[in-house]
Amino acid sequence: MLRVTTWNINSVRFRIDLVAKFLKAARPDVLCLQETKCPDEVFPMKRFRCLGYEHAALNGQKGYHGVAILSRLPFEAPHTIESFCGKSDCRHIAVTFGERAGFADPITVNNFYVPAGGDIPDPEANPKFAHKLSFLDELRDHPRLHPAQNARAILVGDLNVAPLEHDVWSHKQMLRIVSHTPIECEKLIAAQHAGGWVDAMRAQTPEPAKLYTWWSYRSPDWATADKGRRLDHFWTSPALADRVSLIEILKAARSWTRPSDHVPVTATIDV
Known part of the structure; x- marks a missing residue:
């Protein structure tokens, strides 16, 4: 089994104690973090090593964005799609687990942080929303995100779109709210289909069941209002689609002291 967690931590240094609490209890093999907000040279690697996560792929910067993959298993040299929309703002990192990790057939894990898009769902009035839409188009078209037939690949992260009707607390009231506007939903679903990706969370829990990862x-x-959204995603290539045996959304983490507004999502995969 391979257990992979995705979590927008909203500052890894500020919330390192929460990360440690989670890792001690859940012990995933691989942890994919978004919004680390931390340059690589000051990433709290010592703490992760003490927790048993000796292998790291980092793509961070000061104060904003940033992604990281921490692993108990060794991986091949990490690779990054450095630029989206002409910006090098630390939104992707990927690693491949192969023979060193004990896998005869390699598995590539992509970790993404898609732009949030601001508050106004108008690309002409809001450059942040225009950037988000362009980013989703590039996500759809990038050849490295189109796994070859029979390739074993995973794409996780805070994709900042709740694409389906039951991924939000109120479809009708959210249609004009950034993260659930029709154009964002269409573009994220187009990116998923273009790469042949399978939405593992919805394969496990089909609609009309509600799924949220952010409050x-x-x-x-x-907790009482429960006006959540499913902004965090776990996609697999078709070769792994029937190998996902369990997906856990740790809603309790939203009640921890000084939490992230996102919670960890962990998938168990029979490899």
Whole structure:
């Protein structure tokens, strides 16, 4: 089994104790973090090594964005798609697990942080939203995100879109809210289909069941209101689609002290 977690941690140094709490309890083989907000040279690698995660692929910068993959298993040299929309802003990192990890057939893990897009769902009035739409188009078209037939690949991360009707607390009320506008949903689904990716979370829990991974800081009583969104995703190539045996959304983590507004999502894969 291979257990892979994706989690937008919203500052890895600020929340390193929460990360440690999670890793001690859950012990995934691979942890994919987004919004690390940390240059590589000051990433808290010593703490991860003490927790048993000796292998790291980092793509970070000061104060914003940033992605990382931490692993208990060795992987091949990491690779990064450095530029999306002409910006090098640390939104992707990938590694491949092969013979060193004990896999006869390699598995590539892509970790993404898609732009949030600001508050106004108008690309002419809001450059951040225009950037997000362009990013999703490049995600759809990038050849490195189109796994070859029979390739074993995973794409995870905070993709900042809740694409389906039951990925939000109220489809009708969210249609004009960034993250669930029709154009964003269409573009993310197009990127998924273009790469032949399978939405593992929805394969495990089909609609109309609600699935959320994010609850806003703006809600004073988020648990009672439960106005969530599924912004974090776990996609697999077809070769792994029937190998996902369990997906766990750790909703309890949203109640931890000074939490991220996202919670960990962990998939168990029979490799």
